[in-house]
Amino acid sequence: RTYSATRSQLPLIPAFAFTSHNSQGRSLNVACIDFTSCQSIQSAYVMLSRV
Template sequence: MLSIKRRALPLVPAYSITTHKSQGQTLNKVVIDLKLPKDTDDIAAVYVPLSRVKRLTDLIILRHFDYKVLLIKPSKSQVAEMQRLDKLHIETQMRFSGWF
């Protein structure tokens, strides 16, 4: 009688993308590593991945991180871009009010 046993890791197919590639997308599930390299002052490295899901339950933070990364202040150009996008959002809502 021949007996064969096999052991395997329970792997799930998945993929990854960079923070910059994820901009503008809504994702079903996000796993993020908020442990950033020292001297990182790019607020997009934190905000973008955190804002890709609609529900908090769809977000997993991979490991412990320094809370200070959530306190990164945006640069002047980032603030200007956020203001431009806010204005565009309001104009779009007004122009297409029947859609909202």
């Protein structure tokens, strides 16, 4: 028997996540911020001030 197969690959981009407290002391060039996780306006400020 002869079998034939086709493979395709998807590009993978390494990604990681920080909590707002974990990112403290870091300067980030780019950030994707999920505001649904904000518990207060102060926590939104903390997230925005890192970028």
